[in-house]
Structure formats: C-alpha cells, structure tokens
Amino acid sequence: MHVAVLGAGVVGVTTAHFLAEAGHDVTVVEKATGVAEACSHANGAQLSYSYTDAMASPSFLLRMPGLLAGNDAAIRVRPPLDRDLLQWGLAFLAQCSRSKAAANMLANLELASRSAQLLRELRNLLPSDFHYREAGKLVLLRTARELDDARRASDIKAELGIRASVITIAEAADIEPAIAYMNGPYAGAVYSPGDDVGDAREFAALVAERLDHKGHTRFQFETEVLGFVRESNAIRGVKTSHGDLEADATVVCLGAWSPGLLKDVGVTAPINPARGYSVTLPPGSRMPSASVTDFGRRFVISRLGEKVRIAGFADFVGFSTVKDEARIEQLMAIARNTAPEAADYACPEINPWGGNRPLTPDGRPLVGPTHLDGLFLNTGHGSLGWTLACATAEQLTSAVSGEASSNQPRRTQYPSASPFPAETSSSRPG
Numbered sequence: 001m002h003v004a005v006l007g008a009g010v011v012g013v014t015t016a017h018f019l020a021e022a023g024h025d026v027t028v029v030e031k032a033t034g035v036a037e038a039c040s041h042a043n044g045a046q047l048s049y050s051y052t053d054a055m056a057s058p059s060f061l062l063r064m065p066g067l068l069a070g071n072d073a074a075i076r077v078r079p080p081l082d083r084d085l086l087q088w089g090l091a092f093l094a095q096c097s098r099s100k101a102a103a104n105m106l107a108n109l110e111l112a113s114r115s116a117q118l119l120r121e122l123r124n125l126l127p128s129d130f131h132y133r134e135a136g137k138l139v140l141l142r143t144a145r146e147l148d149d150a151r152r153a154s155d156i157k158a159e160l161g162i163r164a165s166v167i168t169i170a171e172a173a174d175i176e177p178a179i180a181y182m183n184g185p186y187a188g189a190v191y192s193p194g195d196d197v198g199d200a201r202e203f204a205a206l207v208a209e210r211l212d213h214k215g216h217t218r219f220q221f222e223t224e225v226l227g228f229v230r231e232s233n234a235i236r237g238v239k240t241s242h243g244d245l246e247a248d249a250t251v252v253c254l255g256a257w258s259p260g261l262l263k264d265v266g267v268t269a270p271i272n273p274a275r276g277y278s279v280t281l282p283p284g285s286r287m288p289s290a291s292v293t294d295f296g297r298r299f300v301i302s303r304l305g306e307k308v309r310i311a312g313f314a315d316f317v318g319f320s321t322v323k324d325e326a327r328i329e330q331l332m333a334i335a336r337n338t339a340p341e342a343a344d345y346a347c348p349e350i351n352p353w354g355g356n357r358p359l360t361p362d363g364r365p366l367v368g369p370t371h372l373d374g375l376f377l378n379t380g381h382g383s384l385g386w387t388l389a390c391a392t393a394e395q396l397t398s399a400v401s402g403e404a405s406s407n408q409p410r411r412t413q414y415p416s417a418s419p420f421p422a423e424t425s426s427s428r429p430g
Helices: 010-021 058-069 083-094 098-123 144-159 169-175 177-181 200-214 255-263 324-338 382-401 422-427
Strands: 002-006 025-029 137-141 165-167 188-192 217-220 225-231 234-240 243-246 249-252 272-281 291-294 299-304 307-315 353-359 366-369 375-379
Touching (some): 002 010, 002 234, 010 025, 010 200, 010 249, 083 272, 098 382, 137 144, 137 169, 144 188, 165 169, 169 177, 169 188, 200 217, 200 382, 225 243, 225 255, 234 249, 249 255, 255 353, 255 375, 272 382, 299 324, 307 324, 353 382
Parallel strands (some): 002 025, 002 249, 137 291, 249 375
Antiparallel strands (some): 137 188, 165 188, 225 234, 234 243, 272 307, 272 353, 291 299, 366 375
C-alpha cells in the first residue's frame, strides 16, 4: 500500500517509520526544506512519560481571571476571535473538571508508557544518540494547592505503576543540587525518575536518514499541500504545488495546521495553536542534570549535551509571530531571575525559537480514520508530540493496515453534549 504522510515533524517522521516497518511504501510531503523545521525544531527537549497532565483542569480555571486580565506572564490570550475558536474554547472549558482532567491524563499516560518502550527500541536502530539521557524530571511547585493537585495525580499514576512522587524541596535539592540555587519560593516538587531528555530535531533527522537508506520511503520537501484528491466519499491522494500525488491512504500529521486543510473536505479537527518559545545557551556554573520544570512560571530547563535548552510559555495568539521577540526576552528574564546560574545568559547567540503546539480541548491527540475512506489523522499532540509520537504512530499504522489493536488505547470522541455540531462527530477519529 502507498501511504502519503503530510508533515515531516517528529510525529510525521515517526509515523513514516512505523508505516515503512509494516511494509508500506511511504511518501512524506513537507513544505519546509527539511524535517522538524516547525514545532519539533527546538522544543523543551523533554520526554515526559509520567507527566501527561492536561492543560484543561480545575487549576487552569483558577488562572483564568489573571489570564484574561493579562496578568499571567506565562500565558497570553490575545487570539483572533472567530466561531471555531469560540467552539474550541467552550469544549476546553468543558474538560476542566477534576474527573475529566484525570481521565485525559490517564489516557495519555497509557500512550506515553507504550511510547517510552517503543522509542527505546527505535533508539537502538539509529546510528547516533540525539543527546538522549535518562535524566529524570523534577516539577517545582509554588503553592499548597499545586501540591494537593500533584498528590492526587501521583496517587492515580501509582495505580498504573508509574512513579511520580511528591517530595519536599530539600529532597529535590538532594536529587538535583542545582535546585538549591534557584529562586522560589517553592512548596515542594514532583520527581519522576523514568522521564528522559533529548533533541527532537536530531531524533527526527536520524529517523529520516534511516528511512532514506532503507528505501520504500521518499521525502518530498519544499512541497506545499493544496488539497485532497477526492472521489465521492474517498480520498485518493493529495494535490500539491508539484502536482497530484496518488495514495491508497493519506495521513495528516500537520499539527496546528491540520484544521485548515481538513475543513475543505468536511473533517473537523478541534485543534488550537498554543505558541511556545525556547532559547539554547551554553551552560552556567549550576546547569541541572535532571530535567527541571517550574510549573507556576511554565518554563523548563533541559541539558542537551554541552548546551542548555530553556523553553516555556503557552500563548493563545493564533498564528501571530508579532510578539515573538518580546516573549523570548521575557522568557530569558524569567529564567535568569529564577535560575541565574543554570545558563550563560550573556551569550549573544541564544538560538531563539517559537512554535505552535497543536492543542485539543482535552489534551489528547487525534489518531485514526476519519469518515472519509483513505483519510487518517495523527495530530493534535499539544506539548506531548515527541513523548507520544511512537505510540500514536503504532496506533495509526494499525488503523491504516486494518489491524485490530486491542493492546493499544483508542481515541474517544467528545460526548454528545460537546458544543461542536453533531454532524462533525463522525469525522473524529475513533
């Protein structure tokens, strides 16, 4: 079977790998000049297998007044208002209950657990190591409420055999001495020893290189997808800037850009871009070895070889890049104030990046077939794209191959009470 994969980010490239391993001929279509040039280019470098907590939660609701007033430095809300965004926002708010947040976290935990196993297997097939380390993850918490929420989540995770322990800040400093040189105040932390770090862009490049050497996979760069080749209720390929590409199956892995393309064929993908930023700097005198997240200020610090990746924020500004420079400066200022010795902030080469994370209302990716024959989705991973990529690629490959996947989690639909029109329900992956 010939499969067209749209998008060469970390999700698209990983999808191509699993499809090729299943015996399919694959063509990856990408607008950019190479792999991982958008959201995967310089992300937070974290493989957060034990920390899949959805953004939609009761604690997020408590932040809403500050967000709307513009008082929350970590999140800006200035999107262009339209019907699709309002529907997305209502669906997001509907997921903010404690029970739904727990269910969404668990669904992603199952995917993450499988993904960790698959990525470690895939790592052994690659020629080099993309700065991969079993670093462990520390999430620093500032308030008693954050600690209470973390304890509830940790109890749920423990039932699945996942260790994410709530510890004191002194215990966190014993695990990672650089914590003692960070400016809180912190009420405590969550420690997950099973979480890893690495460079998603290097990983994607290595996987693409392997696919190219093995054959059966072709990368078509600098090629824009203009639409689908449709026959009645079936998709037979895609229209591109270089002509039509016929395919037995087409998989959309376009992240935040998926809804615009899918809308033309009546498929609704409730994805909203949440813009994040990063800088990559030389190390400071107290560069953490563990991956460190400041939950309240929404930024992370990860060591990549002899560099430090600092990433953070979640801005709801549509696809606007107007404020990128100011947000990068703000990220640098917050990191410098909070972790002054973690990196060399005086370095003139900061390697700034901004990317649009594809966020669904419930924080869970859209994976599987649509109501149109031959059209599949593997998109909407939010900030967990690399973390979940292997598991969703495996799940997608099973769907394309027509195989039952009883050992894999299935993507559930929103309930009938969803504000999305009822006729779009069949277009959501099952």
